[in-house]
Amino acid sequence: MTNQLKYTMIFIKHDNSILMLNRLKPPLMGLWTGVGGKIDANESPTDGAIREVHEETGIVVNNLSFSGTVTWQTEQEDSGMYLFSCEIHDNAGYDEPKLVDEGILAWKDIDWVLHGSNEGIPKHIRLFLPSVLSGQVHEHLCFFRNNELEKYERHSLLKEDK
Numbered sequence: 001m002t003n004q005l006k007y008t009m010i011f012i013k014h015d016n017s018i019l020m021l022n023r024l025k026p027p028l029m030g031l032w033t034g035v036g037g038k039i040d041a042n043e044s045p046t047d048g049a050i051r052e053v054h055e056e057t058g059i060v061v062n063n064l065s066f067s068g069t070v071t072w073q074t075e076q077e078d079s080g081m082y083l084f085s086c087e088i089h090d091n092a093g094y095d096e097p098k099l100v101d102e103g104i105l106a107w108k109d110i111d112w113v114l115h116g117s118n119e120g121i122p123k124h125i126r127l128f129l130p131s132v133l134s135g136q137v138h139e140h141l142c143f144f145r146n147n148e149l150e151k152y153e154r155h156s157l158l159k160e161d162k
């Protein structure tokens with residue numbers, strides 16, 4: 001995998017929940033997202049994702065699945081991220097929400113995360129997350145204007161999927 005995209009986002013699943021970050025700072029300030037961040041120079045997307053998971057949550061993951069890509073186009077920038085997911089078998093000691101440098105980490109029920117009325121999840125995440133959780137590998141294209149998601153497209157990155 002070559003580093004064409006600048007960021008990663010990782011969805012860590014345990015039972016019916018995902019470890020979500022309520023972000024302290026922009027971008028997506030105050031909203032619940034997967035953990036992740038910028039890929040360092042000379043780092044692969046997978047290594048960047050493993051590092052971000054460890055830095056933000058303390059969890060060491062060794063079973064990340066590549067789950068596709070998301071690109072966004074705004075008036076200011078064209079950028080994007082590699083998506084990863086993994087399943088862990090205990091709650092990593094997160095019985096309660098935990099305050100970390102980047103915000104608040106908490107296990108959130110998948111039904112809550114995907115609920116159509118949930119304004120706390122960025123719109124693009126609500127659109128691409130079902131594909132990630134069902135094990136599909138898509139390229140998700142998001143087009144924003146005035147901070148609103150104006151258009152969304154999805155294409156499979158696997159030949160056998162449509």
Ligand SMILES: Nc1nc2c([nH]c(=O)n2[C@H]2C[C@H](O)[C@@H](COP(=O)(O)OP(=O)(O)OP(=O)(O)O)O2)c(=O)[nH]1
Pocket residue numbers: 007008009026027028033035036037038039072081
């Ligand atoms: N910059 C940016 N990131 C976005 C957008 N949409 C979106 O889902 N993301 C994701 C990509 C990353 O997972 C996360 C942003 O990561 P970040 O800026 O906190 O990365 P970082 O912690 O490495 O950066 P920093 O410490 O250097 O500020 O949000 C967007 O429009 N802009």
